[in-house]
Amino acid sequence: MQSKSPTLLAIDTSTAMCSCAIYHKEKIFDAHKLSPRQHTQMLFPLIKQVLKQAALSLKDIDVIVFPKGPGSFTGIRLGVTITQGLAFVNNCKVIGISSLWHLAQSVYQSHNKSPVIVCIDAYMNEVYWNSFKVHDDLMLPLQNDAIDSPGNIKHIDDAHNSVYAVGDAWQKYDLQNAHDNIVSEQKLLEHLPLAKHLLPLALMEYKKGNIENAEQAMPVYLSGKTRWKKQPV
Template identity: 30%
Template sequence: MKILSITTATNHLSVALNDGDKIWEKNEEDHRNHSEHLDPLINELLKENDLTLKDIDRFAVAEGPGSYTGLRIGITTAKMFASILNKDLVGVSTLAALANGASDGLIVSELDARNKNFFAGVYHKANGRLENLVPDGHYHLDDLMNKVKDVGLSEQVIFVGSPIEKYQDEIKDLLGSDNFTQDAGDNQIHAGEIGKLALNKEAVDPDKMVPKYLRRTQAEMDWHKKTGKAFGPDSDYVEEV
């Protein structure tokens, strides 16, 4: 099965073609305008492998968490391809993809959300199998470390994602242990890992896929404050002007 995977969830842009055990991947770092770079990168990848979009069996995309704008770019592109070509579409957790690319062990997959808050999930990886132990969510550092302790500290804790250097002392105090480290890899989200996880996931209706932000957008909060109405489906808070 040929799977074309995309991640625009962070400033690291990555696209990949997975075909069995083979992976071809292209990456760009620190390009903020993914909307301009995504399509050319996909075209390069397909051209180098003598393929067109019609040859792809399944499209996969990082569905969140991540940059609100970035997620929308990647998801909209994948939805469009799948819908027009009548092909499978799969959404993959950004944090699961991060964890899948990390070393084996107890993994805290995280993206710094500022003010000691993180988009994070806790995973265990062994022998190519990834298990989610703490659901992806938006956690304060204290709460996140308590959840890691609840899982158990029988092995070294591996952080993958945003650098944890400035939180080292706090993490040590909260865990009651210094048996943790940053993953030795590049700590980026790679589309090839999305493709691996997408192979056995159930496809979704492209019209129903929405980003998994894991916290409400500022637009939602402003709408709720202005109207006093309960939060509803994504489109309910959009104000016509």
């Protein structure tokens, strides 16, 4: 259990939105830019920008936070590689956050929607998915992240609330018509998370002591129906 309030740097290169954010002394500084296929060029200027806003240097960062997957192979792997490099050079710890959890938290903070089923395209007629429900302003997973065929997505049993569809797979596979009580809004289907939305999840993990060394930063891929598979960078 950690008691000290950490200084966090969060980065996200997992979608078309390149973003980073700093948490320092209960303040958040963030920067982002929509830059498909230009994340390598864009991320470091954005990091420099938020460090300047916060009047910090990389040596002041305690923990680097990153989305670890599942999701885009290229984007997630890039984020992990940059996280490892920065953490090694600056002697930082790291915290990896599920990309599905990150997206759910981002939708809640941006649009105040809960509960949600996050479902993103895994290609080859498969989807990555999980269900989330808010508690004390944090979206909490209702099961483990999974990969499955689109027709096997399980509905949330919540008679008192609408359940919101989040992620690109809903529209691609026309999943909303196969579920009762699902609310489908275009802004949620197309929502791109920001690095600042990693911060509340990372703070919770930090307080639990769920921090790792730089060499332990790895992308997480789902293989098969429910099996996690980690691969070194």
